[in-house]
Amino acid sequence: MEQAKYSVGLDIGTTKIVAIIGRENEYGKIEVLGVGKSKSLGVHRGVVNNITQTIQSIQQAVAQAEADAGLKIGSVVVGIAGQHIRSLQHSDYITRQDSEKVINHEDLDNLCNQVYKLVMLPGEEIIHVLPQEYKVDGQAEIKEPMGMYGGRLEANFHVVVGQVSSIKNVGRCIKSSGLDLGGITLEPLASSDAVLSQEEKEAGVALIDIGGGTTDLAIFKDGIIRHTAVIPFGGNVITEDIKEGCSIIEKQAELLKVRFGSAWPGENKDNEIVSIPGLRGREPKEITLKNLSKIIHARVVEIIEQAYVEIKNYGHEDQKKKLIGGIVLTGGGSQLKHLKQLVEYITGMDTRIGYPNEHLAGDSDEDIASPLYATAVGLLMDAIRNEEKQQLQEEEAAASPEAQLETADVLEGGTQETQAHYGGPRKSIFERWTDKLKDFLDNAE
Template identity: 40%
Template sequence: MTQRNIVAGIDVGTTKVCTIIAEVNNNGTIEVIGVGTSPSTGLKKGMVVDIDDTVNSIEDSVVKAERMAGVELESVFVGIAGSHISSTNRHGVVAVTGENKEITRNDIDRVIDATKIISMPPERQIIHVIPREFIVDGCKDIKYPLGMSGVRLEAEAHIVTGSVTSIQNLVKSVKEVNIGVEGIVLQPLAASKAVLSESEKDLGVLLVDMGGGTTDIAIFKEGSIWYTSILPVGGDHVTNDIAVGMRTPRDIAEKIKIKHGCAKADLIGQNEKINILDTSGKQQRTISRKVLCNIIEPRIDEIFSLVKEDIEKAGYKGLVPAGAVVTGGGSLLEGVSKLASEKLDMPVRIGAPENIDSLLDCVEGSIYDLDEEYSSFSGENGAIFSTGVGLGYYGAENMTDKTTAKTNRDEEQIVEDLFDKMRKWFKNIL
């Protein structure tokens, strides 16, 4: 049986579950070979509220991705978000104990462990300890001090924690599909690996991942993550507003949002009309598209107002000269980048992973495979896969010796099995 360097990530979101399977190339890059999506029915605001529904959604997306990639998954990296997530920056210091005062891997591990010494209730658990910089005898901005000489080693680290219960429920849901969990990854951290450039992270950039139940925030400076936050509002709130304002079923409201939605009403002409179904799902009526967008705009405006308030409260106002990158399903609404730029007072672009567009037409059972009336979904579609693809990149960087998938048997094995059968057949005849 042939083995390949395969990594896989599962983005378990409030609106969708997305499984991405990728093959790691020799140069460390990844090539996406399988994508599977399924509507998510067991989560609320990023947290599992029904394990059975969550398991079914995960299994559906995994099966579709495995079928496309032609592999069977053994373990995956899983994205996590939700209002239970919190983060802090910590400082650690140790004395260098290596021979001739040369910094060893053990010294680096000890100083990182020193940053974990925080007061934390038993119901919370550390998800990530991400070193931002190391300091050797007062010399700052060191990315990796292995082999350097010094007496005193310090570290600045970004620590992300979450609810033990929420983490355990997510891990249990994945394991119920008979797949191991290689690691839990904060969703905005994963998305950053798919949509941010190294120059943006060095200069200072704000990442806004607009999901269904939450909007995730991450700030990068000097190549490292400095701040993370999860806001309990997202695209589902927009859908609910449309359902109430237009008096239409929620599933129809979602389709209307995807096809006709716009975050800036002044981009819509007065004479643009759309057809929608009433609450019975049978009677069709015609309304102005501008009316729809007047429902959407206040909610998107509120989301970016909360983003602005959050980064100002955290003390990062004016510290992201590269501007903001908006990704996730919510970023695909027409006019989002324009409204975000006005609200945040900085340049904004929509972020989507590269080399994913060619696979979009092959995605089986995507939640965006709409009926004929709502069959188009314009925009940079790959943005809905940012977290999933980012989990692939994260997995490539943190691969263990254990492979995460096994491929179908190669031709040599098939031929060998065929000859075995023939030998047994002739033996029985004789």
């Protein structure tokens, strides 16, 4: 099979690394060809802290996916998260020299380029600029100003900022694993692609992705991303608490959480007890399920309350900004029993668990449709999109100059959904950032 016919998403998480190979079928659904999963060593709270171990884990997941699909992986789209990611709102404007001409891509570019000039903290760089809505000569709430007349063009931007060193470390791991970096996507964006419908994004929805080391949050309203945040707690902290609270080893704590864990202590009766074998001939330990769920409950409440603070910071309590779609939970941590009920109880918002099966072909493996793989499926969708864009550009390069201009318009114009995803009707900030990162890695040899 040719290289161009399939794409690869690589999710480098705190607890697991997943590589998914797939392609789009004739119905526009994603056909998964191979999956590889390995235990993630060397990543802490979404940030690489041991390059060698991370490379080994990536190679293991990739080798497994290659064997599963019978294909060779070349280029991958990777997700970026971690506690160093933060976001801010920013407004900017340009005064156009000739208000007799209609607003074009160049004007939007100039406006976007101004945002890059924002002064960040040392070691930080803007990695994502997402236009919210535009104003032309004071006329507000314009979603697409292209082709309009006006002298002053303003926009509100959602700016995502990250640590340069952390992102370069991820790039180094990919390159050292013998892979090409096809693109970088913010993980909350990837997860939202996989589990949210366009209707939910329009109505207003908060996606909470509870991973191993971090909890990612993305808020959408009117089809546009409004707020992103990375909370430095995840499933690992719950396991850690069980380990400390019950004085058992981590492996047993994780097993207890997955098999018997519940976020709602009232569910368990006092006489429900689990016996855990002791270490090296020691007496077995007896743990009541009620105590177990009390430990889990305390930590889960903390994670949800932090996420809810972010939702309130966005302005959910304001009538205009109300999230009618409520909350969607995804990620491995969302599989905890009674979590949905607890989230509804704390926030008072409608809640559902998000499964990435909507975009997958009917014959896909059931395991892939688990919330555990939401980010990886989203990254694969992004990789497929990148592949299509690249193909369009290649065809455009081979076409006549007139056709080139036409295709450039199609590429740049895109649908509003595409624009919202790629940060506006131009080469996405992530694409530019990826190009810069590739250059850096090539020169660092």
